[in-house]
Amino acid sequence: MRRLDDPTVPGQVLGGSDLHELYAYPPDLTEPWVRTNFVSSLDGAVAVDGRSGGLGTPADKVVFGLLRELADVIVVGAGTARTENYGGARTSNSLRERRTAAGLSAVPPIAVVTASGNLDPGMRLFTDTVVPPVVFTSGAVPEEKRRTLADAGADVRVIADGDIGGEAIVAAVARAGWNRVLCEGGPRLFGRMIADGVVDDLCLTWAPLLAAGSADRIAHSPASAVTEMRRTHLVCDDDGTILTRWVRDTATD
Structure with a gap:
């Protein structure tokens, strides 16, 4: 991989x-920093045949693993956990030592x-993990x-009376002492968090392919919610994969 913007x-x-x-989080965090990570096709698709794995490239997989390594907690919407068949985070002895x-x-x-609680107890989230999942x-x-x-x-942690918004999620991770937050989607959770003004950081990969189809974009919400971002880096792999990171203008990098 090569950095193009230095x-x-x-x-x-x-x-x-x-x-x-x-990709380091800001040092000495005293409150949650919410980072999101997405991969998209060049024409804006967030998935191929319903799953983001069809967009993965070697460089994206390296960064995916690195972002997990740097995080206190990995947050994901229930729909994405079901569609992508989430299990627990994969580890190795060297990774555990670094963490x-x-x-x-x-x-x-x-x-x-999950505002509905509709999770199958038999899914990999519960059966293929070395640490208990948090709901x-x-x-x-x-x-x-x-x-x-x-x-x-x-x-299981009840963090809202009904609908679960971005502020409730941030308050919940703060109570847990998790300041380095990595959100892996999906688009509706990301859209809600944008609308609620809690997204600090976006790591976005463009895979070098066109996907067409009817897939979502990376964020979806009922109404527009503009958040000004600034780029912190632009990296390219030899296969054409573009990896970028963006932070809110009001956030301190």
Whole structure:
């Protein structure tokens, strides 16, 4: 991978430590920093045949793993967890050592946002993980359904009375002591978080392909919600993959 936007070293070849520096969270965080990560086709599709995996490239997979390595918690909407068949975060001994050396837990938990509580206790989220998944849910979900998820191994946390907005999610991760937040979608959760003004950081990959179809864009909400962003880097891989990072103008990078 090469960095394209550094005038001091044009076309700089990036190593692992360079990528860590480019994607590092701001130092000394005292409140949650909400980062989102998406991959898109050149024509704006967020998935191929319903799944984002069809857009993955080697460079995107490297950054995907790095972003998980740097995060306290991985937040995902229930629809994406079901569609992508989410399991727990994958780890290795070296990864655990790097995380603990950085003051993080050995394995980042997956926190699923669901206002309905409609999660199958048999899905990989519960059966293929080394740490219990967290379920952010609503007080409107019947106690029996919440108990079923808890019995399946989830750490069930009621974070709102009904609808779950971005502010409720940020408050929940703050109570948990998680400041390095990575949101992996989906588009409706991302759109809601944009609308609620809680997105600090977007890591966006453009895969070098056209997808057509009827897939969503990376963010979807009932109304427009403009958030000014500034680019922090632009990286290209030899296969044409473009990797970018953007932060809110009002956020401190």
